[in-house]
Amino acid sequence: MNQPRVFLVDDHELIRTGIRSELAGVVELVGEADEVAAAIDMIIERSPDVVLLDVHMPGGGGVAVLRAVGDARPSVRFLALSVSDAADDVIAVIRAGARGYVTKNISGAELADAIYRVAAGDAVFSPRLAGFVLDAFSLEGRHLEAGDVDPELDQLTTRERQVLRFIARGYTYRDVAVELAISPKTVESHVSSVLRKLQLTNRHQLSRWASERHLL
Amino acid sequence: MNQPRVFLVDDHELIRTGIRSELAGVVELVGEADEVAAAIDMIIERSPDVVLLDVHMPGGGGVAVLRAVGDARPSVRFLALSVSDAADDVIAVIRAGARGYVTKNISGAELADAIYRVAAGDAVFSPRLAGFVLDAFSLEGRHLEAGDVDPELDQLTTRERQVLRFIARGYTYRDVAVELAISPKTVESHVSSVLRKLQLTNRHQLSRWASERHLL
DNA sequence: CACGCAGTAGGGGAGAACCCCGAGAAGAGC
DNA sequence: GCTCTTCTCGGGGTTCTCCCCTACTGCGTG
Known part of the structure; x- marks a missing residue:
């Protein structure tokens, strides 16, 4: 050559x-x-x-x-x-x-x-x-933000996204609470916000939503 | 070297x-x-x-x-x-x-x-x-080799496999019961068997197990 | 016929999930 | 200063999950 x-x-x-x-x-x-x-x-x-x-x-x-x-x-x-x-x-x-x-x-x-x-x-x-x-x-490729804009994901606050990842992995509220060093009630609060914002009704749909977007 | x-x-x-x-x-x-x-x-x-x-x-x-x-x-x-x-x-x-x-x-x-x-x-x-x-x-590679014979899946009865698919999709016991026209308690029964046979502890792990095997 | 298995179903209970409500602290913006 | 959002946390309640247990039916096998 x-x-x-x-x-x-x-x-x-x-x-x-x-x-x-x-x-x-x-x-x-x-x-x-x-x-x-x-x-x-x-x-x-x-x-x-x-x-x-x-x-x-x-x-x-x-x-x-x-x-x-x-x-x-x-x-x-x-x-x-x-x-x-x-x-x-x-x-x-x-x-x-x-x-x-x-x-x-x-x-x-x-x-x-x-x-x-x-x-x-x-x-x-x-x-x-x-x-x-x-x-x-x-x-299996972890996700990379770098540019792509997701209007639905953008509605979520930083904290909500953190919580979302744990929940989508199957963590209980208590697990997430320990992980983030906050109260289970606060986790619950964030999850409620996430579900409401994404118009989902339970954590299983949340798991699917997250895995479709490769957030796990 | x-x-x-x-x-x-x-x-x-x-x-x-x-x-x-x-x-x-x-x-x-x-x-x-x-x-x-x-x-x-x-x-x-x-x-x-x-x-x-x-x-x-x-x-x-x-x-x-x-x-x-x-x-x-x-x-x-x-x-x-x-x-x-x-x-x-x-x-x-x-x-x-x-x-x-x-x-x-x-x-x-x-x-x-x-x-x-x-x-x-x-x-x-x-x-x-x-x-x-x-x-x-x-x-993001999402390929799997074709699942030939799966010894774990083989343990499950026909009915258990039916129930498993609904559960892995996020259906509640009640939902599955309506879908299969049986009692929610029976669904519960089948889910318990599935979890025990697959040595899993909750429905979230079941979802992952199923999606890894492309059962959804 | 007895036995095991699949499928059905229920009682009861502990814990988790999800919902409603309110509320305080901290920071950003007008 | 005031408002708005975010993050924090709680009470109280309903529904769902998952576990323990029992028990009946039908069906095929030894």
Whole structure:
């Protein structure tokens, strides 16, 4: 294969410089961006093979780029690059469509290898991440807010949503009360509100409602 | 790294021979099995680093091996090997705990590379598979292998199964009684039997049990 | 025929669920 | 300051769940 055409998105100048020099001569760097909006425009314009994408950026982060470009240029593959190995971050970008996720402590050679693999269609994960990404998958994807707006869910207050999750899992009022360190009566109160707002009549319907929305 | 210790499970003699010669000198082959039960025993006994596991085998398939060994030897990593690239197969083994999945048309060198990567903790997928595995993840995989014979479900009488379905949908005893034209007390009676036989304690667990088996 | 099993049904009770009502504290907004 | 929402908590009551127990009927098997 020829050198893959790579686009680099990161808001840290230093990191871009480091990556640029590590990858010099190994891949074809077709552009860089240091913020979300510019990244989206340039990626769509240049259609690189692989986008090296920082996860944490002002203006929506890497997920925003993935969403925007994914529709316009589905052939562009994304390799998420992050200092974080937090499960939520990883899962969020994977769900948004990234084909790989590596942390920034990998070597230049490993990064190059990862880019070639992603360009070839492989999925690439750092060893430490592979485990829980697949675990999360095998357990069944936990939900991710990240954007989608649910008018019904939005009616609920934060506390009500917390209570809802326990109830939908089959916890009794008493269990939830212990879990949240409040009175069972308060739990009851929240559940009543939830049932009323969602126009449901009992906890079984609530369980179904929640599981349809993948809140469990 | 030293050569990883590899165990090979496949019911086709020809394929085992092929793999054996391809991997000779590259990895340390510590054993082989051609059927599920033997595979489970030998893997647990020998604790290899990586198990090369055929997906389609009589006696439960690779998933049965994954399940049985996963509990006893959680450190053993599995690389699923299959002629099939059907989404259901792939997803089933991933959910059962496999750390990788490659099809049998890969080269010996690629297979060796995949084994080393899995041994190191990486997740490995054939290019063609990486896409939809991650797609399934991002959409949220909700596939189940077809339920063949279910010993737990078999314990239940016809009537108990009828009642179970209503209860799992959130019907009250009274509702079910009306539906089946019997007394609520009889419904209660059946539910008690079901809970006892399945060793569950309440209707919520029953709902989960039923939905896992697609009885709704 | 005796026995076990599936299906039917009821009594009684402890605890959970769900409903009505009211009410105080804390914070956000006009 | 006043209001509105959220979160908190209680009393009191009805219904539902789940458990214990007993008991009758019909049906197939040894």
